[in-house]
Amino acid sequence: MTRKLAFATAALLSTLSFSSFAADSNITVFAASSLTNALNDIAAKYQKETGVKTTLSFASSSVLARQVALGAPANIYLSANEKWMDYVEQKGAVIDNSRVDVLKNSLVMVAPNDYPQNNIKLTASWDLSKALDGTRLAVGNPANVPAGRYAKQSLEYLKLWQQAEPLLAMANNVRSALVLVERGEAKLGIVYRTDAEISKKVKIVATFPAGSHKPITYPMALVKGNATPAAKAFYEYLQHDEAKAIFKQYGFGSVN
Numbered sequence: 001m002t003r004k005l006a007f008a009t010a011a012l013l014s015t016l017s018f019s020s021f022a023a024d025s026n027i028t029v030f031a032a033s034s035l036t037n038a039l040n041d042i043a044a045k046y047q048k049e050t051g052v053k054t055t056l057s058f059a060s061s062s063v064l065a066r067q068v069a070l071g072a073p074a075n076i077y078l079s080a081n082e083k084w085m086d087y088v089e090q091k092g093a094v095i096d097n098s099r100v101d102v103l104k105n106s107l108v109m110v111a112p113n114d115y116p117q118n119n120i121k122l123t124a125s126w127d128l129s130k131a132l133d134g135t136r137l138a139v140g141n142p143a144n145v146p147a148g149r150y151a152k153q154s155l156e157y158l159k160l161w162q163q164a165e166p167l168l169a170m171a172n173n174v175r176s177a178l179v180l181v182e183r184g185e186a187k188l189g190i191v192y193r194t195d196a197e198i199s200k201k202v203k204i205v206a207t208f209p210a211g212s213h214k215p216i217t218y219p220m221a222l223v224k225g226n227a228t229p230a231a232k233a234f235y236e237y238l239q240h241d242e243a244k245a246i247f248k249q250y251g252f253g254s255v256n
Helices: 002-025 033-050 061-069 082-090 128-132 146-157 161-167 174-182 193-198 229-237 241-249
Strands: 027-032 054-059 076-078 100-105 107-112 137-140 168-171 188-192 202-207 216-222
Touching (some): 027 033, 061 076, 107 146, 107 174, 137 174, 174 193, 193 202
Antiparallel strands (some): 100 216
């Protein structure tokens, strides 16, 4: 009986140890919607190379930031906007000095492929209402979606905001804004270049000058209390050449 008990105890401890290791090896990443395709590919490659599975949760940076601040079980937060990374830092939700800018992007105007114009000159005299042909301009909600904030900044810079504001179709993330244009529900939309380039249903009709909005950078940080060895390893991987090559395939620029 003593030998059987010892064997059973050893087996139980072995099982618990393995379960603990498996739990520590799981990684959850909260990331901006515009990173969906690139991060899915990176996570798949990483799992093939290491066996470590990554759970990816995509939404607007603002939604994810609030969840992280409230203690959501994420290991890594990757934002499309400096403001929301500032927010989680101020809330003490990420590890000090783990914040790093990893990517950059640009802003474009898109239209369905059958839209009659291919090149729109964005000036204060442009008739946006006529160009929309009874529809609306699809954008992320400027109140909380980074792409929408950049869109507002650019439209204000070009002296088009007053004309555009009553014509907006405001989406809860940049991918939703893209879908409105893909379906033809909005004849024009403002999205990141990376989103435009992955869609086969839209075309780029204008590019916003880099100086018309704040630089579009993607900061990343480790979430406090959840910075496991596996999370730290993936955090480092996202900054190295293999991951950078995939981000580049989707049109993202590298900060470093």
